[in-house]
Amino acid sequence: MSTKDDHGHAVSGDTADKKGGATILLFFILGFAASLAIGWGVFPKLLYSTKPQPFNFDHALHNREVGDCESCHFFREDGTFSGVPTLAQCTDCHADVMGETEDEAIFVNEYVAKEREVPWYVYSRQPDCVFFSHAAHVVKAKMTCESCHGDIGTSTSLKPYQENRITGYSRDIWGYSIAGFKTHTYDRMKMDDCAECHEKAVGSVDRAPAPGVVSRHFRQEVVPAIYPLDRQAATGSSVQTRRDACFVCHK
Amino acid sequence: MKLDRRSFLSFVIGGAAGTAVTPLPWKLMDDVSIWSQMWPWTPVPADGAYTYVQSTCTLCPGGCGIAVRKVDKRVVKIEGMAGHPVNDGGICPLGLSGPQMLYSPTRVAGPLKRIGKRGEGKWAKISWDEAVAEVAAKLSDLRESGHPEQLAVFNGAGRGTFSALVDRFMTVYGSPNLVRPATFEDAYEMAVYRMHGQQAMVGFDLENANFVISFGSGVIDGWGSPVRMIRAKSLWKDRKVPLVQVEPRLSNTAAKADRWLPIRPGTEAALALGLANVILSEGLFDRNFVDYYTNGFEAWRKMVLDGFTPEKVAGITGVDKDFIVVLARDFAKAGAGVAICGRGRGATPGGLDEAMAVHSLNALVGAINRKGGVWTLPGNEEVNWPEVETDETAANGMQRPRLDGAGSGTFADARSLPNRFFAAQADGKADPVKALLVMEGNPLYTQPGTETVKKALDRLDLLVSFSSLMDETAAYADLILPNHLYLERYEDVAVATGMATTVIGLAQPVVPPQCNTRHAGDVVLALASAIGGPVADAFGWDGFQACLEETLADDWDALTEKGYVVHVAQPSHWSEAFPTASGRFEFAGGYQPVPIEGDKGAFPLVLVPYDSLRLATGPAANTPFMTKTVGDEVLKGKDVFVEVNPQTAGSAGLGEGQAAVLSTPRGQARVRIHLSEGIMPGLVAMPGGLGHTAYDDYLAGKGVNVNALIGPVEDPASGLDAAWGIQAKLAKA
Structure with a gap:
């Protein structure tokens, strides 16, 4: 009795264990799948809010x-870059309504007439701590606008602006692929993307790794590109820390 | 299948594992780090074009050129203007922190009318039309009642066109009661008037001097034009030009001087005459100048030789006899020596005897209108307006005596005596003024004897402040008609103070007005127009800018482009240099010390104020940035430290850092003790520029206003305030 009972118990116990194991695995997979769905699907939608631009702007038309x-996007006399045109620049041509579009009417009535700057959302705006010189890239290195800004110059309408709810910056900085993959140089504008291009431009530089927490690319490629090897940067450009100079790009 | 504890845990673990292979944690980490490095509340200047505007700083009479850096429309930095004859790229802490004034939360946002009690801080916003109409109505009433002299103006603006406009307004309105703050220059100019026979400004060619004696002047502590003086001090060091500092306290200037002569305060004139004694007895004076261009030399010489032997002077001043002899010889033999006076920043005129003794000393070595010496300048020559046509009311008003007694009787030489003005107004015995307009000034804080000033203001029917910021006087006013700040307006600085050449600077708008303010010049024109009749007719300009452009006509283009012009004064021919009765320089003066206030028995110590470049004492008050630069041995929290010699502190039973009560006949205050071997025993030194009650939390309630503890003492010879201290006592708190 007891043996049978024991046996019977043993059998039913095994089955229960198998069943239990499957259940646990199932729940593991469920949890795994759910988090994948949230992480890849829901999270990007929650992270960004879509904001309408004040009115549409036709780059292609203006370019023609x-x-x-x-x-419109010129270098000032002191070499600094003007960026997004100011109202004063626009009104050089747009003192009155110039076309028949609704956008033109909004522009002239809401901004030109009231002398208010247009509060554009800027897709390429970097965090305030980033120092970036357009002159070094466009004038000296002769890069095209497209390498970083893409084909915005030929667009007829502004794409929706997606603002990161945490940082307040545009989605264009991280890139539209939430995984961070890119196909064009202008798809992302994070620090690693600076480093990648600098590596290509300068080639591999053999030098002793400096201590620090910045990425390998940055230490080995970006800094030497900015500081030639015969300068102090070869052993770290900061006199105080003997490390590479973060302040070259970080204000 | 049921959801038990194990399956739930499994779900969570699966979730965690899944999350790790999604971008979620990594992207969130990145975003949070960006967010935490760029707190949204951290102010970041707007992006835009970087530009510089060349202008002139008017925060003190120094007349420094400034280059104001802007990003887009916002001022971000003020630098000294490179190549400017006054400061050549240098700037002082006050000038540097101008942006904190421009964007200060204590700016008066628009015209205000008091609705509570005086000083209570209850205001009603009014329009500019209402504000001007209200003042004009009161002014018209006074004129119609036949007493235009009951209007007074306290004008702290420099010698430019604005001040000329105010002068003209007062003349055509009919009030002689135009009061200006008095400084050491007033005493020195009065000395020059008595000895040269001409009303002139004085300039010191310090860059070309080769031996400098400073009778207490804070050469690098704010005297004259502060940046120019610091540059001059550096130049002297390079050229090995000795600076001798005569002062009872080891100030920054004394510490940087080649010789420091601690002296009993108030006896500087005796030392100057003691030096003259040695120079005379040893025949070291400039015989050419004395023989050909001076008068009264013999009598003065006898007075100096009899009364001021080195022994006697050593007894009076406490300076060693041998030091006096050596200093006198070095000074006379240097060939281009010059002596300057005006204690600290020179904000208190001091005794006339002192200015005359120092000027005599300069004359004795021939340092008059000579390279490296003292120069007389013509003052503001730009204003050449047609004479005003006054009516009978104005003519009668102008005939009445000034409340401060300047320009008639005993004080016929004086032009303005602010100490006597406030004393007489507070006293109420003379016919008091009914309305006071305060322009570019804050007398309730800056005038020694603030209680008296307050009493004087209490007797007014109408107190109007034109201040851009809520200073003490504005906070006590009935109406505030806020002026543009100096970075928002046109104004000329006719002559940079203390310079031997005439440097004319132009302040011009760097940014549009940030508040609903109006140029005080435009308000004066609007008042004139509202009063009407001959008052309105005296002003033909559409606005102050038009007036300024017309006045500076030939220089306007150069001024707007470069920010300054230099007029090289043609030195008068010697035959015309001294329009006195004798046609020569008159040696005069002696040692007539004016006793300071207080009973030596009840108040055995002496309180002396001192100045520092880190503390603004004038109408422009300290900025938050400047207060940050003040050391812990001067101001800690809300406590001010007084400097006391360890010997003096010891006999009062006080040690370093201890709290004490400092009493003077004028009042008492809680202070803390800072022991210093660098101050003569028996003295208590307190910094000026603290103890504000108005403005903001960065300034109000910090320390004690030394002007509340010291009152003016009238010099019977000039009527000016001669007080260099006050009797005081210290007790444990």
Whole structure:
């Protein structure tokens, strides 16, 4: 009796264990799948909010009218880059309504007439701590606008602006692929993307790794590109720390 | 299948494992780090074009050129203007921190009318039209009642066109009661008037001097034009030009001087005459100048030789006899020696005897209108307006005596005596003024004897402040008609103070007005127009800017472009240099010390104020940045430290850092003790520029206003305030 009972118990116990194991595995998979769905699907949608631009802007049309990017996005006399045009620049041409579009009417009535700057959302705006010189890249290294800004110059409408709810910066900085993959140089504008291009431009530089927490690319490629080897940077550009100079790009 | 504890844990573990292979944790980490490095509440200047505007700083009479850096429309930095004849790229802490004034939360946002009690801080916002109409109505009433002299103006603006406009307004309105704050320059100019026979400004060619004696002047502590003086001090060091500092306290200037002569305060004139004694008895004076261009030399010489032997002077001043002899010889033999006076920043005029003794000493070595010496300058020559046509009311008003007694009777030489003005107004015995307009000034804080000033203001029917910031006087006013700040307005600085050449600077708008303010010049024109009649007719300009452009006509283009022009003064021919009765320089003066206030029995110590470049004592108060630079041995929390010699502190039973009560006949205050061997025993030194009650939390309630503890003492010779201290006592708190 007891043996049978024991046996019977043993059998039913095994089955229960198998069943239990399957259940646990199932729940593991469920949890795994759910988090994948949240992480890859829900999270990006929650992280960004879509904000409408004040009105639409047709880059292609303007490009045809003025001929090039530099007419509006120019270098000032002191070499600094003007970025997004100010209202004063626009009104050089747009003192009155120039076309028949609704956007033109909004622009002239809401901004030109009221002398308010247009509060554009800027896709390429980097965090305030980033120092970036357009002159070094466009004038000296002769890079095209497209390498970083893509084909915005030929677009007829502004794409929706997706603002990161935590940082307040555009989704364009991290890139539209939440995994961080990119196909074009202009798909992402994080520090590693700076480093990647600098590595290509400068080639591999054999030098002793400096202590620090910045990425390998950055230490070995970006800094030597900025500081030639015959300068102090070869052993770390900061006199105080003997490390590479973060302040070259970080304000 | 049921959801038990194990399956739940499994779900959670699966979730965690899954999350690790999604971007979620990594992206969140990145975003949170960006967010935490760029707190949204950290102010970041707007992006935009970087530009510089060349202008002139008017925060003190120094007249420094400034280059104001802007990013887009916002001022971000003020630098000294490179190549400017006054400061050549240098700047002082006050000038540097101008942006904190421009964007200060204590800016007066628009015209205000008091609705509570005076000083209670209850205001009603009014429009500019209402504000101007209200003041104009009171002014018209006074004129119609036949007493235009009952209007007074306290004008702290420099010698530029704005002040000329105010002068003109007062003349055509009919009130002689135009009061200006007095400084050491007033005493020195009065000495020059008596000895040269001309009303002139004085300039010191310090860059070309080769031996400098400073009778207590804070050469690097804010005297004259502060940045120019620091540059001059550096130049002297390079050229090995000795600076001798005569002062009872080891100030920054004394510490950097080549010789420091601690002296009993108030006896500086005796030392100057003691030096003259040695120079005379040893025949070291400039015989050419004395023989050909001076008068009264013999009598003065006898007075100095009899009364001021080195022994006697050593007894009066406490300076060693041998030091006096050596210093006198070095000074006379240097060939281009010059002596300057005006204690600390020179904000208190001091005794006339002192200015005359120092000027005599300069004359004795021939340092008059000579390279490296004292120069007389013509003052503001830009204003050449047609004479005003006054009516009978104005003519009668202008005939009445000034409340401060300047320009008639005993004080016929004086032009303005602010100490006597407030004393007489507070006293109430003379016919008091009914309305006071305060422009570019804060007398309730800056005038020694603040209680008296308060009493004087209490007797007014109408107190109007034109201050851009809520200072003490503005907070006590009935109406505030806020002026543009100096970075928002046109204003000329006709002559940079203390310079031997005439440097004219132009302050111009760097940014549009940040508040609903109006240029005080435009308000004066609006008041004139509202009063009407001959008062309105005296001003033909549409606005102050038009007036300024017309006045500076030939210089306007150069001024707006470069920010300054230099007029090289043609030195008068010697035959015209001294328009006195004799046509020569008059040696005069002696040693007539004015006793300071207080009973030596009840108050055995002496309180002396001292100045520092880190503390603004004038109408422009300390900025938060400047207060940050003040050391812990001067101000800690809300406590001010007084400097006391260990010997003096010891006999009062006080040690370093201890709290004490400092009493003077004018009042008492809680202070803390800082022991210093660098101050003569028996003295208590307190910094000026603290103890504000108005402004903001960065300034109000920190330390004690030394002007509340010291009152003016009238010099019977000039009427000016000669007080260099006050009797005081220290007791444990």
